[in-house]
Amino acid sequence: MGNALHLENVTMQFGGVVSVNDLSIDVPEHKIIALIGPNGAGKTTAFNCITGVYQPTNGLIEFMGRPMVRNHPTGKALKTYKGENAGKFANDPVLAPAPDEITGLGIARTFQNIRLWKSMTVFENVLVAKHQRAKQNVFSATFRGNLAEEKRMRDETMDLLVEQGLDAYKDELAVSLPYGLQRRLEIARALATSPKLLLLDEPAAGMNPQETAELADFVRQIREKYDLTVFLIEHHMDLVMNVSDYIYVIDFGSEIARGIPEEVQNNRRVIEAYLGVSD
Amino acid sequence: MVQKKRSYTALIGITVLLLFVILLENLGNFIPGLPQVLTPTSPLFTVLKKAAVYSLVAVSMNLLNGFTGLFSLGQAGFMLLGAYTYAILTVPTAQKEQVYYLFEGCAFDFSLVDMFEGIFGNHGAGGAIAMILACLLALILAGCVAGFFAYLIGFPVLRLKSDYLAIATLGFAEILRAIFQWQKLGKVTNGANMIKGFPTFTNFNITDSSGAVILRLSTFVPFLISSLCIVVIVLLINSSYGRAFKSIRDDEVAAEAMGISLFKHKMLSFVISSFFAGVGGALFAMYVANAQAKAFTSVMTYEILLIVVIGGIGSVSGSVLATFLYVACSEWWLRFLDSEQYIGNIKVPLLRNGFRMVVFSVVIMVIVLFFSQGIMGNREISLGALIRKFSPKKERKQ
Ligand SMILES: Nc1ncnc2c1ncn2[C@@H]1O[C@H](COP(=O)(O)OP(=O)(O)OP(=O)(O)O)[C@@H](O)[C@H]1O
Ligand SMILES: [Mg+2]
Numbered sequence: 001m002g003n004a005l006h007l008e009n010v011t012m013q014f015g016g017v018v019s020v021n022d023l024s025i026d027v028p029e030h031k032i033i034a035l036i037g038p039n040g041a042g043k044t045t046a047f048n049c050i051t052g053v054y055q056p057t058n059g060l061i062e063f064m065g066r067p068m069v070r071n072h073p074t075g076k077a078l079k080t081y082k083g084e085n086a087g088k089f090a091n092d093p094v095l096a097p098a099p100d101e102i103t104g105l106g107i108a109r110t111f112q113n114i115r116l117w118k119s120m121t122v123f124e125n126v127l128v129a130k131h132q133r134a135k136q137n138v139f140s141a142t143f144r145g146n147l148a149e150e151k152r153m154r155d156e157t158m159d160l161l162v163e164q165g166l167d168a169y170k171d172e173l174a175v176s177l178p179y180g181l182q183r184r185l186e187i188a189r190a191l192a193t194s195p196k197l198l199l200l201d202e203p204a205a206g207m208n209p210q211e212t213a214e215l216a217d218f219v220r221q222i223r224e225k226y227d228l229t230v231f232l233i234e235h236h237m238d239l240v241m242n243v244s245d246y247i248y249v250i251d252f253g254s255e256i257a258r259g260i261p262e263e264v265q266n267n268r269r270v271i272e273a274y275l276g277v278s279d
Numbered sequence: 280m281v282q283k284k285r286s287y288t289a290l291i292g293i294t295v296l297l298l299f300v301i302l303l304e305n306l307g308n309f310i311p312g313l314p315q316v317l318t319p320t321s322p323l324f325t326v327l328k329k330a331a332v333y334s335l336v337a338v339s340m341n342l343l344n345g346f347t348g349l350f351s352l353g354q355a356g357f358m359l360l361g362a363y364t365y366a367i368l369t370v371p372t373a374q375k376e377q378v379y380y381l382f383e384g385c386a387f388d389f390s391l392v393d394m395f396e397g398i399f400g401n402h403g404a405g406g407a408i409a410m411i412l413a414c415l416l417a418l419i420l421a422g423c424v425a426g427f428f429a430y431l432i433g434f435p436v437l438r439l440k441s442d443y444l445a446i447a448t449l450g451f452a453e454i455l456r457a458i459f460q461w462q463k464l465g466k467v468t469n470g471a472n473m474i475k476g477f478p479t480f481t482n483f484n485i486t487d488s489s490g491a492v493i494l495r496l497s498t499f500v501p502f503l504i505s506s507l508c509i510v511v512i513v514l515l516i517n518s519s520y521g522r523a524f525k526s527i528r529d530d531e532v533a534a535e536a537m538g539i540s541l542f543k544h545k546m547l548s549f550v551i552s553s554f555f556a557g558v559g560g561a562l563f564a565m566y567v568a569n570a571q572a573k574a575f576t577s578v579m580t581y582e583i584l585l586i587v588v589i590g591g592i593g594s595v596s597g598s599v600l601a602t603f604l605y606v607a608c609s610e611w612w613l614r615f616l617d618s619e620q621y622i623g624n625i626k627v628p629l630l631r632n633g634f635r636m637v638v639f640s641v642v643i644m645v646i647v648l649f650f651s652q653g654i655m656g657n658r659e660i661s662l663g664a665l666i667r668k669f670s671p672k673k674e675r676k677q
Contacts, residue, residue: 131522
């Protein structure tokens with residue numbers, strides 16, 4: 001099987017700050033891959049480049065073997081460019097799909113700082129994520145010509161909530177849930193967009209030890225059930241070592257190590273980066 | 280199940296309300312010697328008509344500002360477009376010479392009223408059908424013109440962030456007002472003068488051959504049209520698209536990441552809101568019996584914004600309720616403050632022309648400061664809940 005996601009020389013520069021530097025990553029289909037690194041390493045920024053929140057300054061991102069995002073620095077950006085490989089994609093057309101288009105291709109994500117819709121119930125939060133793929137238009141939806149489609153969306157939403165153990169809270173406001181359940185809900189909402197690739201940004205943050213321990217099994221379960229590829233950012237090393245097939249480590253935007261969990265665990269540079277020792 | 284039941288109660292509620300309005304404005308036909316308030320010339324009916332019109336505009340603004348989270352201040356501009364479209368399309372050709380006398384007639388020799396009267400005749404049932412169809416079509420076209428302009432300016436404007444969006448839409452409305460008063464366009468817009476002579480609400484009163492009113496419908500008609508439009512807006516808000524709008528309001532980044540196209544949905548909300556503002560503008564022209572650009576100032580937009588805030592941003596029933604209270608206060612209940620009053624021989628201090636606006640402003644300031652959620656917050660009035668509250672307690676089944 002090929003790669004679900006492929007990053008090639010991706011650089012994200014904000015003004016003079018290079019947050020992601022010449023990053024190349026492969027996420028093979030049906031695998032669970034982790035991206036780790038100290039605070040401020042650029043992990044979330046990498047996710048934002050993949051999901052279209054930011055347009056990378058340079059680099060190529062392929063999804064399911066097809067170029068999805070591509071850019072190279074020009075003009076003023078080229079003059080101030082601090083990264084590498086500035087000329088590599090200079091002759092290729094720029095690709096800059098909007099986040100919703102990327103979601104449409106089959107990439108869904110959760111957010112490090114939970115972003116649930118605060119005026120909506122748990123049920124509605126998941127239901128909205130079904131909107132993009134629903135076969136309806138504004139007239140059929142307004143004048144209720146889409147009853148079958150609406151029912152299907154609601155049924156599927158209910159199934160997801162039952163599966164995630166959130167059905168008991170379905171009519172409560174999403175933000176009134178405890179932290180751990182809000183993370184679960186974000187995953188349920190992401191799954192509702194019918195993704196092929198799921199990006200999880202620190203899914204265990206704010207979870208209690210019990211919930212964290214369960215998360216590894218849970219991630220494997222949904223991978224099987226939805227035939228997913230999973231790419232995750234996480235700080236809990238137990239979880240990362242337990243769940244990942246392969247790990248990328250970055251610091252100050254650049255890759256410092258990659259390998260299977262045992263290799264990464266014993267890598268000198270990784271240990272230094274985490275302990276804050278400079279060489 | 281619950282959803283269905285709720286729609287039925289709402290539907291019955293609206294029907295009852297409409298029937299009540301007909302009854303109210305025709306009481307004079309059955310009961311002689313009514314108190315002044317219930318006679319057709321009472322301010323009660325002015326208030327009801329104006330509030331019916333304004334509530335549609337307020338709800339349309341709430342759709343955009345309250346439910347989609349786009350802070351737009353173009354409402355008066357779209358109302359202006361609707362009002363002029365309606366007026367220009369329905370002034371009978373025979374009257375155009377007189378209305379446009381400063382410009383030696385109107386540039387185009389066409390009237391929907393004449394067109395339909397050509398088909399159905401101009402008196403009796405045929406005349407009534409012609410008039411209803413002409414007005415209906417003109418109202419829809421009024422909405423379409425407003426919606427079309429919204430679509431055009433949506434491309435540059437909807438990419439702006441909130442404050443800039445407000446300024447841009449406000450500017451758009453002001454520019455429109457200037458253009459419509461421009462003498463060079465006089466043959467179409469009648470310049471700074473008003474367009475008159477088109478069908479208004481009173482044309483819907485049913486009269487006998489001598490011209491005496493048999494059945495008064497001039498308050499019922501704006502109620503009917505506004506309710507229909509508001510029902511459509513509520514259906515939209517409760518649909519999959521309405522939920523998408525709310526997700527954009529709550530968190531754009533999350534909405535986009537979950538596959539909601541920001542531009543497409545903002546545009547939809549903007550066009551639909553403007554469509555209904557256009558219809559509202561046409562209704563406003565019918566209410567004041569003229570169309571004049573001067574009336575559609577930014578003050579009008581602020582007035583509507585105020586109503587939306589008082590009613591509760593994100594509450595349709597709040598907007599409607601607030602409209603009726605606001606219009607009643609400004610047009611009726613606080614009027615006495617403007618005239619000198621005597622208790623016995625003593626003149627009540629402060630009461631003089633203009634004092635009403637002072638009191639009114641204070642009341643509004645208090646509301647905005649201390650009830651920032653408005654009357655309803657983002658909740659809705661539920662008829663079912665009201666009935667349950669006021670009916671004798673029954674055993675509740677769990
Ligand atoms: N929009 C932006 N503008 C300017 N700088 C930014 C922007 N977004 C991120 N950065 C910078 O990029 C760097 C990496 O941030 P990022 O959030 O990606 O780190 P992270 O690896 O996710 O850290 P954490 O583990 O704390 O979540 C930081 O120095 C941050 O200040
Ligand atoms: Mg982060």
